Amino acid sequence: MPALVAVCATALVASLLTLYSGFGLGTLLTPIMAIYFPIEAAVAMTALVHFANNLFKLALFARKADWKVAAVFGLPALLASFGGAALLVALADLPPLATYTLFGAPHAVTPVKLVVGLLIGLFSLPEITKRIKKRGLPPALLPLGGLVSGFFGGLSGHQGAFRSAFLLRLGLPKETFIATGVVVACLVDAARLAVYAGHLSAPGVADNLPLLLAASACAFAGAFAGARILGKMTLDGVSRLVGWMLLTLAGLLAAGIV
Template sequence: MEYLVICLTALAASGLTLFSGFGLGTVLAPVMALFFPVETAVAATAVVHFANNLFKLALFGRRADLSVVLRFGIPAMLASLAGAWALVRVSGLPPLYRYTLYGNALEVAPVKLLVGVLILFFAVRELRGGKGARPHPASWLPLGGIVSGFFGGLSGNQGAFRSAFLLGAGLGKEAFVATGVVLACLVDAARLTVYAGLTGPGVLRGNPGLIAAATLSAFLGAFIGARVLGKVTITAVRRLVGGMLVTLAAALCLGLV
């Protein structure tokens, strides 16, 4: 049963992630946690996430905007190390509040609430009409890299911030997707160097078949998404990103992820 549920989740989330720039880790980790201890779920998700980003890099990397990668990616990599270090310092903080929903005990950590509020701000700014509908200007890219990288290292939610800032870089849909993939690989590589000692290689030895199946399912989702990409417009991508940002922000603030 776990193979079917996890593989279908990886396939669907990977397809959506291709357009939005985020979502695979956010969706897959809670599903993994239904079947495995939390530390195993996090480690297994990280492996699938990084492998899928490398696969997408092979598909789209050549279409990335090098200027955006440099202006956004270098600050993001450095900030992700600071965020990963901060995670160790704040991981022991008590939750801000706890509540019960349909018999399930939920709690909201300070970091998750902060990330959720910030993501919601960027999402509303992107989706609202009128003068406020203008995306973040390209001059904000270094700042976006710092914000995305830091919170990526701190909470793993760098993709949402990255997409919010990349929408203002004036990229076409292919360049938007490709640039996001390159940046995701850079940040993943940086923060995984900090995380590596926390879980060790045991997760790979204990669940090689499941991790391989989930990774292949994510590859298939990215491949299908690549076929669909040519049929959508950048406006559709922007609306999808904005809607997913709002959904993710709400889930973080409510303690659902």
């Protein structure tokens, strides 16, 4: 019962937030899952909830998507994610730069997460301060944005943060920004599930189908509630929310907390 409550509550809140930001559900849900289940099962279960939620959001917003942007950005992201994953394997044995304990849990500041955190932090600055002049992203740079997003997604699993940071520069309407990000996220999730296929049979995954269904239902509810609220938000409000979430994620990554 504690696992059910914690997982469902996290899925509900994170899904609402990630509707606007394009990232956050996996970042918040995986650590909660890992409290109650082996890490292999936690990763696989989170991936399933994440994919189900993205499909639900796709049903809600697909008609608003800019499919050309999704293709030009998403396909390079898919290809580059494999390179990032390969580099992750190569860097996996690098020792942490620092280790510490927070609230009884050990944490490590790794070179990979420190670099990714700093990069995401830089991306967040234009969204949270008016002192930095916003500039649109030339269409010719879309494939490059996809490559960066996919590469660091494969490297750290945080492709959503880089995707949102790049797509914000296009100046898309808020519904189109969200819908286009969802299309790309579905592509990446499909690839991730192919990679995680071996973990889907891990002990604890098949045995917790009711929890997965409940968590997915709560994630759907969060996305649906977010869609209802979206009409009351301005594009500037969405941009600022994404910027602050990017900055928060950057700090958590750099500190080795997530």
